[in-house]
Amino acid sequence: xxxxxxxxxxxxxxxxxxxxxxxxxxxxxxxxxxxxxxxxxxxxxxxxxxxxxxxxxxxxxxxxxxxxxxxxxxxxxxxxxxxxxxxxxxxxxxxxxxxxxxxxxxxxxxxxxxxxxxxxxxxxxxxxxxxxxxxxxx
Numbered sequence: 001x002x003x004x005x006x007x008x009x010x011x012x013x014x015x016x017x018x019x020x021x022x023x024x025x026x027x028x029x030x031x032x033x034x035x036x037x038x039x040x041x042x043x044x045x046x047x048x049x050x051x052x053x054x055x056x057x058x059x060x061x062x063x064x065x066x067x068x069x070x071x072x073x074x075x076x077x078x079x080x081x082x083x084x085x086x087x088x089x090x091x092x093x094x095x096x097x098x099x100x101x102x103x104x105x106x107x108x109x110x111x112x113x114x115x116x117x118x119x120x121x122x123x124x125x126x127x128x129x130x131x132x133x134x135x136x137x138x
Contacts, residue, residue, distance in 0.1 A: 014095070024088035029109075030069055031081040037113045042079050047072035048103040057098035060089055068104050079108035 033039055047068050051058045065087070073079045085106025092099040 016094075018092050018094045020090055020092045022088055022090040024086055026084075026086050029081055029083045030085060030106075031111075033081065033083075033111060037111050039081070039083065040110050040112070041083065042076040042108040042110055044106075045072045045075045045079075045082065045108045046103070046105045047075070048101060050099065050101045052097060052099040054097055057091060057093075058100045060100070060102060064102065068102060072104050072106070073108060076108035078110050081109050081111055082106040083109045 049064065049068055049071075068087075069082065072082060082104075083106060085104060088103045088105075090101045090103070092101070
């Protein structure tokens with residue numbers, strides 16, 4: 001009986017051992033920022049999701065990434081893009097079971113298109129360069 005109890009404890013302890021691996025990317029923005037726009041930061045946001053499966057590890061699909069971005073944008077009203085964001089994926093491996101955690105962290109921002117003041121240049125507004133050619137003696 002004691003021997004069976006010890007074998008059970010060793011088996012239970014070995015099933016609790018896991019190994020984690022994290023991979024991540026850093027990107028400047030989630031959406032295209034138009035050249036003639038004002039991008040205003042609204043605040044820091046964090047969103048994450050966790051999923052587990054037996055034997056075959058879960059994969060990061062486009063739908064999961066888009067849902068994560070939309071969940072993060074929902075934290076700040078009026079936000080339509082995320083700037084300077086980091087997307088980390090952590091896999092934790094247990095015997096026969098894998099857990100995937102995806103974490104998105106960045107700055108929510110609002111983009112206002114077409115309101116950036118762009119100066120027009122004309123021949124009159126361009127300053128003339130000074131004549132720096134060497135002068136000849138007569």
